Amino acid sequence: xxxxxxxxxxxxxxxxxxxxxxxxxxxPEGQIFGFLGPNGSGKTTTVRMLTTLLRPTGGRAEVAGLDxxxxxxxxxxxxxxxxxxxxxxxxxxxxELLHLQGHLYALSAxxxxxxxxxxxxxxxxxxxxxxKIKTYSGGMRRRLDLAAAxxxxxxxxxxxxxxxxxxxxxREAIWRYVRELNRDEGATFFLTTQYLExxxxxxxxxxxxNFGKIVAQGTPKQxxxxxxxxxxxxxxxxxxxxxxxxxxxxxxxxxxxxxxxVDDTVTVYVRDGRRAIARxxxxxxxxxxxxxxxxxAHPTLDDVFLRKTGNHLEPDAAVTGTDGxxxxxxxxxx
Amino acid sequence: xxxxRSAYFLMLRGLRESARQPAVELTNIFIxxxxxxxxxxxxxxxxxxxxxxxxxxxxxxxxxxxxxxAGTAGMAGIxxxxxxxxxxxxxxxxxxxxxxxxxxxxxxxDSVRAMLLTGLVLIAGSFAGAGMEAGPFGFVAILVLAxxxxxxxxxxxxxxxxxxxxxxxxxxxxxxxxPLLFLSPAFAPKEVFAGWLEFLATINPVxxxxxxxxxxILEGWSWRALAEATGSILGLGVLxxxxxxxxxxxxxx
Ligand SMILES: Nc1ncnc2c1ncn2[C@@H]1O[C@H](COP(=O)(O)OP(=O)(O)O)[C@@H](O)[C@H]1O
Ligand SMILES: [Mg+2]
Numbered sequence: 001x002x003x004x005x006x007x008x009x010x011x012x013x014x015x016x017x018x019x020x021x022x023x024x025x026x027x028p029e030g031q032i033f034g035f036l037g038p039n040g041s042g043k044t045t046t047v048r049m050l051t052t053l054l055r056p057t058g059g060r061a062e063v064a065g066l067d068x069x070x071x072x073x074x075x076x077x078x079x080x081x082x083x084x085x086x087x088x089x090x091x092x093x094x095x096e097l098l099h100l101q102g103h104l105y106a107l108s109a110x111x112x113x114x115x116x117x118x119x120x121x122x123x124x125x126x127x128x129x130x131x132k133i134k135t136y137s138g139g140m141r142r143r144l145d146l147a148a149a150x151x152x153x154x155x156x157x158x159x160x161x162x163x164x165x166x167x168x169x170x171r172e173a174i175w176r177y178v179r180e181l182n183r184d185e186g187a188t189f190f191l192t193t194q195y196l197e198x199x200x201x202x203x204x205x206x207x208x209x210n211f212g213k214i215v216a217q218g219t220p221k222q223x224x225x226x227x228x229x230x231x232x233x234x235x236x237x238x239x240x241x242x243x244x245x246x247x248x249x250x251x252x253x254x255x256x257x258x259x260x261x262v263d264d265t266v267t268v269y270v271r272d273g274r275r276a277i278a279r280x281x282x283x284x285x286x287x288x289x290x291x292x293x294x295x296x297a298h299p300t301l302d303d304v305f306l307r308k309t310g311n312h313l314e315p316d317a318a319v320t321g322t323d324g325x326x327x328x329x330x331x332x333x334x
Numbered sequence: 335x336x337x338x339r340s341a342y343f344l345m346l347r348g349l350r351e352s353a354r355q356p357a358v359e360l361t362n363i364f365i366x367x368x369x370x371x372x373x374x375x376x377x378x379x380x381x382x383x384x385x386x387x388x389x390x391x392x393x394x395x396x397x398x399x400x401x402x403x404a405g406t407a408g409m410a411g412i413x414x415x416x417x418x419x420x421x422x423x424x425x426x427x428x429x430x431x432x433x434x435x436x437x438x439x440x441x442x443x444d445s446v447r448a449m450l451l452t453g454l455v456l457i458a459g460s461f462a463g464a465g466m467e468a469g470p471f472g473f474v475a476i477l478v479l480a481x482x483x484x485x486x487x488x489x490x491x492x493x494x495x496x497x498x499x500x501x502x503x504x505x506x507x508x509x510x511x512x513p514l515l516f517l518s519p520a521f522a523p524k525e526v527f528a529g530w531l532e533f534l535a536t537i538n539p540v541x542x543x544x545x546x547x548x549x550x551i552l553e554g555w556s557w558r559a560l561a562e563a564t565g566s567i568l569g570l571g572v573l574x575x576x577x578x579x580x581x582x583x584x585x586x587x
Binding site for chain 2 (some may be wrong): 090103148
């Protein structure tokens with residue numbers, strides 16, 4: 001059965017702000033669905049519409065077979081949501097927050113306490129469960145928010161950038177909970193992220209967003225295979241003219257499918273990259289172009305994004321973390 | 335049913351919050367007590383000669399009560415703006431809890447606190463010799479009136495909070511109380527007022543709450559005074575709760 005579906009879903013904030021510009025979704029039950037896109041691409045707006053917080057400007061969406069506008073109340077019973085900014089109540093303890101959550105979902109009193117204890121254990125918050133939330137770190141808040149979203153055993157869970165701004169260890173922990181819950185309780189996850197690595201490693205299926213539109217959709221493997229080539233990345237010494245000249249040289253090579261320039265790098269999509277890389281370096285050298293660095297890799301989701309949008313997918317500058325921008329193995333470098 | 339259930343748990347949360355910020359409630363009780371003492375000290379001795387009030391402590395006690403209630407009944411609005419700013423309000427909106435319970439829970443918490451502070455003023459007043467002509471049930475009636483007034487009054491701050499989301503604006507809701515209090519027979523009986531003031535006092539609902547409580551303290555049980563007090567609270571409540579619900583609808587649509 002389809003857990004989440006959308007047809008031509010649109011949200012305009014003003015005539016000129018098309019936050020979500022006509023997207024279609026069909027997400028089967030039991031999937032971890034990744035919604036990947038840069039800051040401002042419309043991920044949160046989509047989540048807010050699907051979770052009944054925001055009315056669509058146009059189109060329609062169903063969650064658990066229920067219309068998000070006309071059956072908003074029923075939808076709320078079926079879903080668990082952790083919003084982008086873990087909005088929690090500073091003066092309550094973690095345990096109290098979960099208990100209140102349970103009561104608001106009308107769980108029975110006998111169910112609430114053990115369920116809260118169980119979830120606090122899963123997200124490693126037993127020790128701090130009886131401390132006020134205002135003493136929690138960012139990572140602890142995210143984990144508590146995740147536990148709160150799961151209190152009533154929802155079949156469909158929305159997580160809006162659950163790991164943004166988290167340190168690598170907390171991020172790995174969240175990934176582990178999501179996988180376990182998906183496996184053990186069969187929950188469907190709709191997970192937004194700016195991180196290629198997160199989408200690549202966690203998502204069964206993936207949509208890539210840019211400026212309110214889905215620019216690519218499929219499994220991470222399908223998307224990467226769709227590039228149909230290996231990727232040679234060359235950093236050129238010198239100005240933009242040199243870079244452009246290098247791109248022109250690369251285009252002449254046999255088996256080249258596409259060449260893209262971003263800043264001082266030239267990205268060459270080519271069949272049989274192992275053989276092509278030596279030729280590329282040779283031709284550039286013959287053309288008197290200075291090569292600062294060259295590498296060969298299988299395509300990554302970033303290459304998919306680059307192919308579709310002409311830009312790299314760079315996480316928010318304010319966000320630091322692991323090298324989330326490098327998914328898929330760099331195979332060799334010269 | 336589900337409305338009351340959810341409101342009950344949200345009320346408990348509101349009360350827990352207050353218990354964890356005792357300083358806030360200290361201000362809410364200290365200011366009225368201070369004015370109570372100062373007013374009695376300043377005018378108490380001449381009140382009998384000036385406008386025939388022998389028991390000025392008893393006469394002033396309801397003023398202190400309403401001040402305390404109005405102070406604490408601003409919390410619903412302010413706390414709601416904090417929830418909105420932090421994003422916790424969205425989390426509450428995501429639950430299937432009826433929207434109405436998000437408002438009622440907060441108002442109920444204010445009402446309970448209003449009764450607690452009223453209890454403190456009643457105890458202090460009794461020690462100062464306010465007396466209670468209506469007997470033990472007079473205390474109960476005053477507590478109930480204070481709780482109802484607190485509920486209805488806190489809906490003003492709630493309406494502002496939901497409409498604006500601004501803590502400053504919600505706090506300003508408290509200022510509405512000052513004209514209401516001073517345009518009532520707070521410090522002297524209505525009979526000695528100038529004509530225009532007497533007119534304003536007559537149409538001011540706070541006047542009847544004040545008079546109802548005063549009657550219980552100074553003269554004894556009176557169904558009529560109680561009915562007038564309750565009626566004016568309910569009248570005010572229809573207005574303030576409608577505003578709060580309209581603001582809730584505004585925020586959630
Ligand atoms: N309430 C709002 N009013 C006006 N514009 C908004 C509002 N919310 C989001 N936007 C705009 O819509 C676009 C998409 O935002 P958002 O959905 O938050 O993106 P993302 O979650 O992918 O970072 C952005 O340009 C953002 O500025
Ligand atoms: Mg977002």
